[in-house]
Amino acid sequence: MKHFNKSKASSILLSLIIITIFPLNIIAQQYDIVIKNGRVIDGSGNPWFLADVGIKGGKITAIGSLKTSEAVKTIDAKNQIVCPGFIDVHTHVEDAIQKLPTAENFIYDGVTSIITGNCGSSEVNLAKFFDELNSIKLSVNLGSLIGHNAVRRYIMKNVFRDPTPKEQIQMEALVEQAMKDGAVGLATGLIYIPGTYSKTPEVVGLAKVASAYGGVYASHIRDEASKVKDAINEAINIGREAHIPVEISHFKISSKPLWGQSNMTIDLVEKARLEGIDVNVDQYPYTASSTNMGTMIPSWALADGDSLVHVRLTDPETRKKIKEEMLKGLKADNRKNFDYAFVARYKADSSLNGKNITEINKLLGRKQNAATEAELIMDMVDKGGAQMIFHKMSEEDVVKILQYPYTMIASDAGVIQFNKNVPHPRGYGSNARVLGRYVREKNVLRLEDAIRRMTSLPAQRFKIDNRGLIRTGYAADILIFDENRITDKATFEQPHAYSEGIEVVLVNGVPVVENGKHTGQKSGQIIYGQGKTK
Known part of the structure; x- marks a missing residue:
């Protein structure tokens, strides 16, 4: 009897030790998701490699050869491309994201993060805006710039004059508050009212404030046609004087007599970079722009x-x-x-x-x-x-700008209600168009480099920590797509058509698209700028 009790006690003790060291549920909880059999393009521009990706708690926790038995859920990539979710640095969603928080036109094009507030147009009270979005939840991550036009209109309405010293101080105070609330930088729309009435020193003053809080200066420059050279130089000069990184929005030549001179505009950017001014550009891959009739x-x-x-x-x-x-x-x-x-x-x-x-x-x-x-x-x-x-641009210039190493892909679009109005197709297919038309069909970009322009480059530009790469510890914003099938379906004649070929979209580790269909999940987060103070 004593021998039996001793043996039983030893067995119980051994079981307790095993349970302590190896909890019974550890195998099931090692990963929430394991993506198997994928060709990983990590977003850096390096060639693809074969690997599995493990995800836990919304983060990438392992990359390598992983056991599916250790995952709650397994996704078979079937030898397709696994890459970071795309970051669209130029969007305009203020007026619609609250009503369309699942953002299908972006999600189906592989976009998992967006930057809004561009072209000088943003919410002025970003703290309130972010709180509202946090309450309703989004399917995409979202960051915002603070818009010069919005700030100027708030202080000065649409008057055609310089600000008084007091008004300049008031505008700078609004920019400072926005940066403290989490803006990623300052945006101008110098072709639009009232921003078009401003002079360079006014913008420099605001850009200096944004710079002090780690922000970026993103500009729809003053002219994209006959005076495009002067407009680019103004943006560069603002970066120089304010000591702030510069992002030139939807880089283009929209003057027929200047078609073919994109080498000249690219050279202006390149010379600025050689001088030590941090300048990048973004572009949508179309020969037509879209904006309001007032610009005419x-x-x-x-x-x-x-x-x-x-x-x-x-x-x-x-x-x-x-x-x-x-x-x-x-x-x-x-x-x-x-x-x-x-x-x-x-x-x-x-x-x-x-x-x-x-x-x-x-x-x-x-x-x-x-x-x-x-x-x-x-x-x-x-x-x-x-x-x-x-319709004012040439395909030759679109390709040249696309091939410039510091060009990012952006849609310049908002959240679109399906089958309403006749919008620009860029709102549905910008990324898929680059991967289908310009990578696969025209062979003017390597696949890995195209993905770099959609992922790590925009993350670097807007100082978005822990996104834009397949790396352990990074947010699990991940796509799986078929490189032989990915394509944009939206056209100018029939713009309401989602991109095809993207099978899976994860946003912060949650499947928002599975088997090519939106799940309705809203796992997006607010992307706060480095100046956020609370």
Whole structure:
């Protein structure tokens, strides 16, 4: 009996030791997810390699040969590409993300993180904005710039003048507060009101504040056509004077007489980098841009609020002056009419969506000439304006800019409601278009380098820690896609079509897309800038 009790006690003690050292559930809990049989492109630009990826608690915890028995869930990559989720550094989601938090147009294009607040347009109270998004949850991670236009309008409305010293201090205080609230930098839209009324020293003053909190200066420069050289130099000079990294938004040449001169604009960036100024650019891979119709009107005519704009547009002498400037610009661009300008969204008459200005002018039975088309544009602006698509770039320049090593891929898009209006297809397919058209079909970029421009390069630019690479300890924002099938399906004629070929999307370790379908999960987080103080 004593021998039996001793043996039993020894067995119990041994069991306790085993349980203590090797908990019974450790095998099941080693990883939440293991991705098996993938060709890993880690985002650095290095060649792919065969490896499994282990994920635990939203982080990448292991890369190598892993046991599926140690995972709660196993995903078979089937020899497809496993890479970091794409980071879209140029978006405009302030007006729609609250209503469309699952952000399908971004997610299906492989985007797991977005930077909004671009072109000078952002929420002014970013703390409130971030709190709202944290409460409703998003399917993507989101960071925001603080917009110069938003700040200037908040302090000065849309007046066409320099700020007083007091107003400059007030604007700088708003930028400082935004940086403390977590903005990743300052954004300007120097082609839009009221930012277009500012001079360089005003922007430098705001950029210095952003720089003090580790921010980036992202700029829709003052001109992307005939004066593009001067505009690029202004952005570089702001970086030089404010000691701040510069991001030139949607880098392009949108003047027909300057087509083919992208080597010149790239050289300006390269010379600045050789000088020691940290300059990068982003680009959407299309030959058409998209912005509001107001950019077709001289900026001075849009100052001081809608009521005064209406007065100018209806006063015969002022209207004549506006038209003359519009026609002068058209001639300088070597164009005979406004047929390059298509309506994407016109609230006053949605039946005109998808048509260009020349077609609309003809449809309305007006005289077929540029002067009458200019009159039409003024009439439409007076009725609230429209979102437009402008076919003004060359494929040659798009490719040259795409091949520049410091070019990132960005959509310049918002969250899109499916089948509503006629938006630019870039909102659905920018990343897939690069991987399908320019990597696979045209062979103008290596796959690994294209992915670097969508992942680690933007993470580095916007100082996003622990994202953009497949590395242990990094957030598990991960894609699995078929390099032979990935493609953009959205076109200018039929823009509402999701990209194809991306089978799995993980955001912070949670499957948001499985088997090519959105799961409805909202596992995104706010990306706070380095200046956040609380």
